[in-house]
Amino acid sequence: MKLNTNYSNVSDSYLFSTIAKKVAAYQAANPGKKVLRLGIGDVTLPLAPAVISAMHAAVDEMASAATFRGYGPEQGYGFLKDAIAAYYLERGVKLDSEEIFISDGAKSDLGNILDIFSQDNTVLIPDPVYPVYVDTNVMAGRKIVYMNATAENGFLPMPDYSVDADIIYLCSPNNPTGAAYTVAQLEEWVKYALEKDAVILYDAAYECFIEGNSAARSIYLVKGAEKCAIEFCSFSKMAGFTGTRCGWTVVPAQLVSGGLSAHKMWLRRQTTKFNGVPYIVQRGAAAVFTPEGRAQTAENLNYYKQNAKIIAEGLKQLGITFFGGESSPYIWMQCPHGMTSWQFFDYLLENAQVVGTPGAGFGVNGEGFFRLTAFGSRQTTQEAVERIKALLGK
Ligand code: MLT
Numbered sequence: 170m171k172l173n174t175n176y177s178n179v180s181d182s183y184l185f186s187t188i189a190k191k192v193a194a195y196q197a198a199n200p201g202k203k204v205l206r207l208g209i210g211d212v213t214l215p216l217a218p219a220v221i222s223a224m225h226a227a228v229d230e231m232a233s234a235a236t237f238r239g240y241g242p243e244q245g246y247g248f249l250k251d252a253i254a255a256y257y258l259e260r261g262v263k264l265d266s267e268e269i270f271i272s273d274g275a276k277s278d279l280g281n282i283l284d285i286f287s288q289d290n291t292v293l294i295p296d297p298v299y300p301v302y303v304d305t306n307v308m309a310g311r312k313i314v315y316m317n318a319t320a321e322n323g324f325l326p327m328p329d330y331s332v333d334a335d336i337i338y339l340c341s342p343n344n345p346t347g348a349a350y351t352v353a354q355l356e357e358w359v360k361y362a363l364e365k366d367a368v369i370l371y372d373a374a375y376e377c378f379i380e381g382n383s384a385a386r387s388i389y390l391v392k393g394a395e396k397c398a399i400e401f402c403s404f405s406k407m408a409g410f411t412g413t414r415c416g417w418t419v420v421p422a423q424l425v426s427g428g429l430s431a432h433k434m435w436l437r438r439q440t441t442k443f444n445g446v447p448y449i450v451q452r453g454a455a456a457v458f459t460p461e462g463r464a465q466t467a468e469n470l471n472y473y474k475q476n477a478k479i480i481a482e483g484l485k486q487l488g489i490t491f492f493g494g495e496s497s498p499y500i501w502m503q504c505p506h507g508m509t510s511w512q513f514f515d516y517l518l519e520n521a522q523v524v525g526t527p528g529a530g531f532g533v534n535g536e537g538f539f540r541l542t543a544f545g546s547r548q549t550t551q552e553a554v555e556r557i558k559a560l561l562g563k
Contacts, residue, residue, distance in 0.1 A: 173308065173310075175307060175308050175309065175310040176308060178307050179304050179307045179308060183300070183304065184300045184526070184530040184531075185208070185209045185526075187530075188208050188209065188514075188524065188526060188530075189209075191514075191518070192204060192206070192208070192518070192524050195518055195519075199522075202522050203522060204518070204522045204523075204524060205522060205523045205524065205545070205549050205552055205553040205556070206524045206545065206549070207480075207523060207524060207525050207541045207542050207544075207545050207549070207550070207553055208524040208525055208526050208542065209526070209542070210344070210406065210498060210499065210542045210544050211411050211542075211544055212405070212406065212409040212411050212469075212473075212544050213544060213545055213546045213549075214409055214469045214472060214473075214546075215409065216408070216409050216410075216413065216453065217408065217409070217456075217457070217461075217462055217465035217466050217469065218461070218465060219456045219457075219459055219461040219462035219465055220408060220453040220454075220456045220457060220462060220465075221453070222456070223452045223453050223455065223456035223459075223462075224449050224450070224452060224453040224456075226452065227448060227449040227452035227453070228449055230448075231448070231449065238448040240444060240445070241444075241445045241446075241448055241451070242445060243439045243440045243443050243444060243445045244267075244269075244270045244271065244436060244439055244440070244445070245269070245270060245271025245417070245445060245446065245451060246271070246448065246451050246455075247266065248451075248452075248455050249271055249451045249454055249455045250266040250267075250269045250271065250417075251266050252455045252458040253266075253269050253417055253458075254266045254269060255458065256458055257387060257389070260386055260387060260390065261390065262387050262389040262390060264389065264419060264421075265422065267422070268419055268420060268421050268422055268432065269417050269418075269419055270417060270418045270419075270420060270435065270436075270439060271415065271416075271417050271445065271446050271451060271454075272401075272415070272416045272417060272418050272446065273414040273415065273416065273446050274403055274405060274410075274414050274415065274416040275372060275374045275401040275402060275403040275405070275416045275418075276301055277416075278401055278416065278418045279301055279302065279305065279370065279372060279401055280301060280305040281438070281442075281443075282370065282399060282401075282418070282435070283305055283306065283309055283311075284438050284442075285431060285434040285435055285438055286335075286336060286368070288309055288310060288311060289311075289312075290311060290312075290335035290336050291311070291312045291313075291314060291333060291334050291335050291336070292306045292311050292312065292313045292314065292334065292335070292336045292337075292338070293313075293314050293315075293316060293332065293334035293336070293337045293338070293367075294306070294313055294314070294315055294316070294338045295315070295316050295317075295318045295326050295338065295339070295340070295343075295532075296315040296316065296317060296318060296531075296532030296533055296534045296535070297318060297345055297346065297528060297531030297532035297533075297534050297535035297538070298318070298338065298340055298343065298344070298345075298531055298532060299340055299344045299345070299372065299531070300530060300531060300532075302338040302340075302370075302372075303532070306336075311336075314332060314334060315532070315533075316329070316332070317534055318343070318346060318348070318534060319534055320492070323348055324343060324346035324347075324348035324492060324501075325341075325343075325348045325349075325350055325354060327354065327357055327358075328357055328358055328360075328361035330361065330364075333365060334365060334367050335365070335366075335367050335368070336367065336368055336370060337358070337361075337362060337367055337368070337369045337370065338369075338370050338372070339355075339358060339369055339370070339371050339372070339388070340371075340372040340374075340375075341355075341371070341372075341373065341375075341376075341384065341385065342375040342376070342378055342379060342384065342493075342496045342497040343375075343493075343497070344372075344374070344375065344497075344499060344531075345493075345499050345501055345526065345528065345531045345535065345538075345540040346492055346493055346497075346499070346501045347492055347493020347494055347495065347496065347497030347499045347500070347501055348492065348493065348497075349379060349383070349384035349385070349496040349497065350384060350385055351383075351384055351385060352385045352390050352391060354385075355385050355388055355390070355391045355394070356391050358388075358391075359388070359391045359392075359393045359394050359397060359398065360393070362397040362398070363393055363396060363397050366426060367397065368397055368398065368399060368424070368426075368431070369388060369394070369397055369398040369399070370398075370399055370401070371388040371394075371398050371399065371400045371401065372401050373386070373387060373388070373400055373401065373402045374401065374402060374403040374405065374406060374416075375406055375496075375497055375498065376402065376407075377406065377407040377466075377470055378406070378470065378473075378474070378496050378497050378498055379496045380495070380496060383496060384496050387400060388400055389419070389421075395421040395422075395423045395424070396421070396423050396424060396425075397424065398421075398424075399418065399419065399420050399421075399424065399431070400418070400419040401416065401417075401418050401419075402416060402417050402418075402419075403415075403416035403417075404416060404454050404457060406498065406544075407457065407466065407470075408454070408457045408462075408466045408469075409466075409469060410450075410453075410454070413450055413453065414446065414450065415446050415450050415451065415453070415454040418435075420432045420435045420436075472547070473498050473543045473544055474498075474543070475547075476498075476543035476544070476545060476547065476550040477493075477494040477495070477497075477498060477500060477543035478494070479547075479550050479551060479554055480494065480500045480541050480543060480550065480553075480554055481494045481500060482554075483554035483555075483557060483558055484500065484502055484557075486558065486562075487505075487557070487558060487561050487562055489502055489503060489505060489561070490502070490503040491503065494543070498542055498543040498544055499540050499541070499542055499543070500540070500541045500542075500543065501528070501538055501539075501540055502538065502539050502540075502541065503537060503538060503539075504528075504537050504538065504539050505561055507537075509527075509529065509536060509537065510527035510528040510529045510530070510535065510536055510537060510538060510539050511527045511529060513525075513527070513539050514526075514527045514539070517539075517557070517560070520560050521553075521556040521557060521559070521560045522556070523553045523556055523557060525539050525540055525541045525542075526539070526540040526541075526542075527539060527540075528540060541553075
């Protein structure tokens, strides 16, 4: 047998696994010290009561032969797809439920979708960005071209027609910088993609953090996107499903290239390789869209938004430059005293026992930056900010 040698081109360990290992080693060596984690963007509030009761009811259904469910539709149950389609419609985006595929989260599908694309596509990826886009394409041996996301362009790179790309990744609101594209900016991207016969893989996992219409909450708000974009979204951050696992992917019926339908191929791929998200979990996800579910999840999102404000306020008091934190649960701060991002990671862990994510883990342009998440508990957030202030305010 021959192993996939492309794996020798990815780092030994995934960014967040590396951080978890480092923190575990520090904790083992310093058992008496209380470490505060603002690293991986993992939620801390429990699932909303409406979600829990829907899941309990679904468990009860599984206990009776009359309501028991075995294999479900690989692409998700109609009740959840319809609820998601209605969620889009509220924002003026009309989707057919059949264009929505229920997944076990955006991360899985962002990797899996590559199955339907040829290996010789050139991939355009912003730098810095969520490391999954780069790693999955390196594993597949695709050529990657990077576009710079810097403070100068507001961390929102725009199309460069001198660059030819086939697969374009956009993440908005962005992980890690928090920058979010407007509809007008996405119009430029759709125009570029249509002209280049490229596809946009649009990661909208953080759309729920956008206030009002300050930024685009879906790429399908742009006319023509249904011909060139696949959108990924998730209940993880929206409703605290990081451990429960549920998300969705929109593959429009009109997305065709070379006479092939991406929609049909994705359906074929999913029915072959995936057996769907558990019924109980899908019932919980559907409850997010009920009036009670809406109100309860909005309350949780507000809690995290308030955490972001607390972090932002602390950094302001220290005079540290930062971005994000408004349409996003991430604060993207400049490392103090000219430290590299991993130096600052160690400095903060050793001296304040606070964990963040080094910007370099998101790409070359992330060097010199550091990401803090607003997903901690209120107490952890406040204490971490106090510790950072005590350390850096000296
Ligand atoms: C992050 O911290 O970047 C995210 O939690 C990772 C993810 O959503 O997979």
